[in-house]
Amino acid sequence: xxxxxxxxxxxxxxxxxxxxxxxxxxxxxxxxxxxxxxxxxxxxxxxxxxxxxxxxxxxxxxxxxxxxxxxxxxxxxxxxxxxxxxxxxxxxxxxxxxxxxxxxxxxxxxxxxxxxxxxxxxxxxxxxxxxxxxxxxxxxxxxxxxxxxxxxxxxxxxxxxxxxxxxxxxxxxxxxxxxxxxxxxxxxxxxxxxxxxxxxxxxxxxxxxxxxxxxxxxxxxxxxxxxxxxxxxxxxxxxxxxxxxxxxxxxxxxxxxxxxxxxxxxxxxxxxxxxxxxxxxxxxxxxxxxxxxxxxxxxxxxxxxxxxxxxxxxxxxxxxxxxxxxxxxxxxxxxxxxxxxxxxxxxxxxxxxxxxxxxxxxxxxxxxxxxxxxxxxxxxxxxxxxxxxxxxxxxxxxxxxxxxxxxxxxxxxxxxxxxxxxxxxxxxxxxxxxxxxxxxxxxxxxxxxxxxxxxxxxxxxxxxxxxxxxxxxxxxxxxxxxxxxxxxxxxxxxxxxxxxxxxxxxxxxxxxxxxxxxxxxxxxxxxxxxxxxxxxxxxxxxxxxxxxxxxxxxxxxxxxxxxxxxxxxxxxxxxxxxxxxxxxxxxxxxxxxxxxxxxxxxxxxxxxxxxxxxxxxxxxxxxxxxxxxxxxxxxxxxxxxxxxxxxxxxxxxxxxxxxxxxxxxxxxxxxxxxxxxxxxxxxx
Numbered sequence: 098x099x100x101x102x103x104x105x106x107x108x109x110x111x112x113x114x115x116x117x118x119x120x121x122x123x124x125x126x127x128x129x130x131x132x133x134x135x136x137x138x139x140x141x142x143x144x145x146x147x148x149x150x151x152x153x154x155x156x157x158x159x160x161x162x163x164x165x166x167x168x169x170x171x172x173x174x175x176x177x178x179x180x181x182x183x184x185x186x187x188x189x190x191x192x193x194x195x196x197x198x199x200x201x202x203x204x205x206x207x208x209x210x211x212x213x214x215x216x217x218x219x220x221x222x223x224x225x226x227x228x229x230x231x232x233x234x235x236x237x238x239x240x241x242x243x244x245x246x247x248x249x250x251x252x253x254x255x256x257x258x259x260x261x262x263x264x265x266x267x268x269x270x271x272x273x274x275x276x277x278x279x280x281x282x283x284x285x286x287x288x289x290x291x292x293x294x295x296x297x298x299x300x301x302x303x304x305x306x307x308x309x310x311x312x313x314x315x316x317x318x319x320x321x322x323x324x325x326x327x328x329x330x331x332x333x334x335x336x337x338x339x340x341x342x343x344x345x346x347x348x349x350x351x352x353x354x355x356x357x358x359x360x361x362x363x364x365x366x367x368x369x370x371x372x373x374x375x376x377x378x379x380x381x382x383x384x385x386x387x388x389x390x391x392x393x394x395x396x397x398x399x400x401x402x403x404x405x406x407x408x409x410x411x412x413x414x415x416x417x418x419x420x421x422x423x424x425x426x427x428x429x430x431x432x433x434x435x436x437x438x439x440x441x442x443x444x445x446x447x448x449x450x451x452x453x454x455x456x457x458x459x460x461x462x463x464x465x466x467x468x469x470x471x472x473x474x475x476x477x478x479x480x481x482x483x484x485x486x487x488x489x490x491x492x493x494x495x496x497x498x499x500x501x502x503x504x505x506x507x508x509x510x511x512x513x514x515x516x517x518x519x520x521x522x523x524x525x526x527x528x529x530x531x532x533x534x535x536x537x538x539x540x541x542x543x544x545x546x547x548x549x550x551x552x553x554x555x556x557x558x559x560x561x562x563x564x565x566x567x568x569x570x571x572x573x574x575x576x577x578x579x580x581x582x583x584x585x586x587x588x589x590x591x592x593x594x595x596x597x598x599x600x601x602x603x604x605x606x607x608x609x610x611x612x613x614x615x616x617x618x619x620x621x622x623x624x625x626x627x628x629x630x631x632x633x634x635x636x637x638x639x640x641x642x643x644x645x646x647x648x649x650x651x652x653x654x655x656x657x658x659x660x661x662x663x664x665x666x667x668x669x670x671x672x673x674x675x676x677x678x679x680x681x682x683x684x685x686x687x688x689x690x691x692x693x694x695x696x697x698x699x700x701x702x703x704x705x706x707x708x709x710x711x712x713x714x715x716x717x718x719x720x721x722x723x724x725x726x727x728x729x730x731x732x733x734x735x736x737x738x739x740x741x742x743x744x745x746x747x748x749x750x751x752x753x754x755x756x757x758x759x760x761x762x763x764x765x766x767x768x769x770x771x772x773x774x775x776x777x778x779x780x781x
Contacts, residue, residue: 102506104280207243215253216261216285216746218245224269238322241431244311249488260284260314261635266296266325274304280311287315292351294319298328302358305331315348322350323370327382328358334365341372345427346404355382356390363393367578369400371428380411381442389413389443396421402429402458411439411471416448423492424458430462434467440500444477445664450484458491465489465509470500478502478737482521484509495525502737518760520737527614558751604663604767604778605653608633615768616654617685621645622769629727629774631666636776639673647684650766655780658764660736664781666727669693670773677772678730681762686710689762690770691742691755693722702753704742720744727776728752736763 108779189196206223213219223242247261249253255262263285269276284630294313298302306329313323323339326332334352341348349369354360356379371377377399379391389412401407402423410416423431435453438445445468447710453465465487468479478570484506495509504521506513513523515534523534540552570577579591605614621641631637639645650656657680665678677692689706703717722728724745733741738760744753769775 101703109763115355141580143729149393150457157545159490174685188377190269196530200473204239205243207242207245209245209247209251213253215264215288216247217263217265217267219253219589220244220267222566227612233651238670239275241277241279244278244283244285246283247280249526255284255286258284258286260286262286263294264291266291266293268296269303269306270296270298270300274306276305277307277309278311279309282592283311285311285313287318289312290318290320293323293325295324296362297324297326297332300360302330302360302767304329307339308331308335309333313340314342317341317347319348322348322353322378324352324362325363326352326354326360328356329363336427337368339368339370339373341403341428343372346374350374350378351401352378353378354379354390354394356386356392357387359383359386359392360390361752362390363395363695364393365396365399367398369429370403370407371401371508371692372403373401373406374406375409376407376423377408378409379413380409384426384442387443387603389445391416391445400425400429400585402431402435403427403714404763405431405433406437407431407435409437409439409446410445411441412443412445414446416445418449418453421450421453422456427459428457431454431462432495433442433724434464435462436465437469438468438479438482439469439471440476440479442476444479444500445482448479448480448483450482451486452483453487453489455491456488456490460490460491462492464492464494464497464514465728466496466498468496468498468501468504474500478672482506515657518737527542544714602655603632603781604630604655604657605649606777606779607635608777612637612647614649615647616649617768619645619647620643622647629668629670629725629776631727631776636666636774637769637772638670638774639769639772642672646679646685647769647771648679648685648688648766650682650684656732656764656766657761659734659738659778661780664729664731664733665778666729666774666776667693668727668774669722669724671724673771673773674724675771675773676728678732678733678764678775678778679768679770680734681764682766683762684766688765689759689764691732692772693720693728693744702742702744702755702756704740704757706759708761715757716755718753718755722752724773727774731781732780 099761117226156475186728187345206226208216208219208223211219211222211226211438213222220242220596227240240380246259249259253259253262285294295308297306308324310648315323315487319341322480324337325335330344339351346465351373352365352368365377377396379389379394381390391410391413393415394410394413396408397417397418398420399408399418400422407421407423408418420435421436423429423435434451435455438448446664450466464483468482470476479501480503482504484496485508487506487509489495489511492511494514495511496506497505498506498513498515498519498521500516502520504519506521507524509523513525514529515521521535525532533555556594564754569580576592580588591609596750599764607624610624612622612624618641621639621643622637622645623640624635626634662678667676674695675692677690679688679690682688687708689704690706691702694701694703700720700722702719702720704715706713729745729749731743731745733739737754738758740759742754743751745753767778
């Protein structure tokens, strides 16, 4: 076959329609040996026919019923013998048929090229065909599984719809890793009752999985979730649309992270869920996961609802939630909270929550963010919760922080609710007024120095170095008065010594010479001026040598309570080799006490509690103390149960310390259980 390049002005044109290059290859696949008889020539239009050439064929052409046009610079000749070889890396001839192999890289797998009566069968065949086959841990990285829209004639296509049918979960297991699923806006239907569309890591932790795109639909026939993650590291989910088409709460979860293998580093982007009880659910799968299911979790630009919560996280650490939204119609509204944190096995720690909003929730609900306790006070507290920009018009409250320490929240609407034992700070607007409420100690600094100039505590205000309360000076500068709140909530004003030498933080230094404020074994103690004496001229001393409990719960000017740091000077004497102080005293059967006790050839610093007459050791450490020397017990009694005890020598050097967490008592009196000498009990 050849063509003649002689110019011509002929207006002749072929009436046949053009065929594509792929159609041409199909045509040539009939065998070129019998394609052309006689001679043929072509004439190119170089005049007004446009930029695309066309040709007239003079010879007889057997094109198997197809037209030939737009063939470009094709030049070919053949006799009766079939063509056996052609140039081209992807071309081959078998029995006179021209074959063109795919140019698609071997790492890209299009499911339409794999057999299967459903999409899940096709994906299973793709996974089995990957390098390594059944030996999945040896698969090579970087494989991409493409799920385009199906041909309606494909047996895996849904009847009458351009969508795939799924009748069993697509399981990514046995440490299958480094896979990317590209689904675009492909429609994928659950046409049978199944647990989930995707199950990731059911046998062991799976690495590097990406699910990108896809519009997944169910009709109350998902028993667990659209995506079920049981153990994964480094996973991305983006631009997925997961919709339950019928009813609210009829699918347990959109994305379920039930950790069995130590999951970490899951990122969810630009994803929408409707009709699920929990749009995103992270819950414990095994009780031996130390950090909780949501470890290194990031969710951005999330739309989810249709049930109780948009996002519910039961334990985890280092979590970021940003741009979380619900509402718009009933299948995307929530009935309880947009974000809820729980603590059934372990609490949530270090979480940042930003920009929580409703579009238009179709019903009333409880809160934008709910930091809850599901253990009736027996579990761990959530720790480190930072919330910003919550605007939920139809919610009862903006946030509900029930069981948390170390939180900070701002820009919350409607009004936030914080439990009495939570610790942190809240800033919000109420009736046009900006309000700032603190639930823990806050220090204010002036002049750029490191030392706080003013400290606000739970029920007290103090200037550091001057004891409890704010010190006020009269206009003439001659007198100073301290204004403080006592343990009964009364406002107290008391004159102090000018120049900061006051002792208004003292609980008891025994300078009154008696034990009128104490109950118990008072006949086993004496108040006198014999050494050792820590402050003033007198101290309390044991005269019996045995265990003798005395307590004071009223009558003294103040008592330490949770949130205070206080100190007490105590000494071992020849009469009694114990030294210590009791605090949080309810009565002689219920209190904390810190002591030094001889044990073998050394001493022990111990922290105990007594509840209903039963003793429990909370912490201990080894040290050595001298007889007749006053040591300071410095007790940092935090408002949420953290108790740190440090023993200091007369020069102020720490010689030992212990720490524990216990919330049995939050306030109470002082006393001793057994000590050689006690003096100068004061709040710092």
